[in-house]
Amino acid sequence: MTKEPNDVTITRRISMTVNGERHEADVEPRTTLVDFLRGTLGLTGTHVGCEHGVCGACTVLWNGKAVRSCIMLAVQADGAELKTVEGLADGATLHPIQQAFLEKHGLQCGFCTPGFMLSIYELLGRTSAPTEEEILDTLGGHLCRCTGYQSIVEAAHLAVEKMRTR
Ligand code: FES
Ligand code: FES
The missing domain is CATH 3.10.20.30 (Beta-grasp domain)
Known part of the structure; x- marks a missing residue:
């Protein structure tokens, strides 16, 4: 054949x-x-x-x-x-960005969450003190159907703090 x-x-x-x-x-x-x-x-x-x-x-x-x-x-x-x-995590220890999402309830179903976290990771790799505009600009590239975004913005701010004092 x-x-x-x-x-x-x-x-x-x-x-x-x-x-x-x-x-x-x-x-x-x-x-x-x-x-x-x-x-x-x-x-x-x-x-x-x-x-x-x-x-x-x-x-x-x-x-x-x-x-x-x-x-x-x-x-x-x-x-x-x-x-x-x-x-992101170090074994059983969450990365500070993950911890921030946990503490600020920055997720519900979690579908969008990995993407948000990696974009924040990239941002914090470029600058340890991003402006509000830079944070919103970074988050603005992602869609979330659950949270209404405010908790994600708060998680991003907490992530900045955690990374700064790491
Ligand atoms: S699945 Fe890739 S941007 Fe939506
Ligand atoms: S937490 Fe469900 S889509 Fe963002």
Whole structure:
């Protein structure tokens, strides 16, 4: 029996570091980064919402920059250093940003939360004393259907404090 062209699966070998751990895998070039993280690496803390780069639920850090992993391909991350929400806590000890969300009730269902936290992480990597405008600008890139946002803003402010006094 002859093989139809559509039966051929083309893959490419990629390698990347995720949360400090090296990974290598064969992926189809069309695989999105979020599908790779969730499906291949089992890092399901990165969520899939709109799949259009709008809601921010799929945000991860790419060489230190917050990016939307639903509109990036896994092959683009070849050689990159990534951080996902799983890389925030130190064992059983929550990261200060996670602790701030906990203390300020910055989440309800938690679907949007990993994305918010990683964007705040990126912001605090750039400046330890962000302005109100910078905080709101960072949070403004994310959608939450549950909290009404005020508690998230308060969590971000507390995260700033916690990181400063760490
Ligand atoms: S799922 Fe990627 S931005 Fe919404
Ligand atoms: S906490 Fe439910 S979507 Fe934000």
